[in-house]
Amino acid sequence: MEKLALVVAFLLLASLFQPLTGRDLEIDVFQLDVAQSGCPGVTKHQWPELLGVPAILAKQIIQKENPKLTNVPNVLNGSPVTLDFRCDRVRLFVNVLDIVVQTPVVT
Known part of the structure; x- marks a missing residue:
């Protein structure tokens, strides 16, 4: 019974960690390109301080800091997205x- 409890605890803890995938690495490389390209009128390109924040609040903060960012959709983590670049979008x-x-x- 004790082993079963340890296995269940391990599985619960393991489910909290996000696996590192090739897709995540691709996004990191893409972020560097975006930051260097620059968009007219967009003064801030990323918001690391919004990790762990509810999406509604994060959207309000992003649009308050940069009114030109009109397209701020919520995307379920791991969902496929297009790789086209738009200066008015923050996913x-x-x-x-x-x-x-x-x-x-x-x-």
Whole structure:
């Protein structure tokens, strides 16, 4: 019975960690390109301080800091997205509780 409890505890803890995938690495490389390209009128390109914040609040903060960012959709983490670049878009990758789980970046 004790082993079963340890296995269950391990599985619960393991489910909290997000696996590192090739897709995550691709996004990190893409973020560097976005920051260097610059968009006219957009003064801030990423918001690391919004990790763990509810999506509604994160969207309000982003649009308050940069009114030119009019397209701020919520995307369930792990969902496929297009790789086209738009200066008016910041995707909020959220979990099932609608909490931001990746750094929002102009994409």
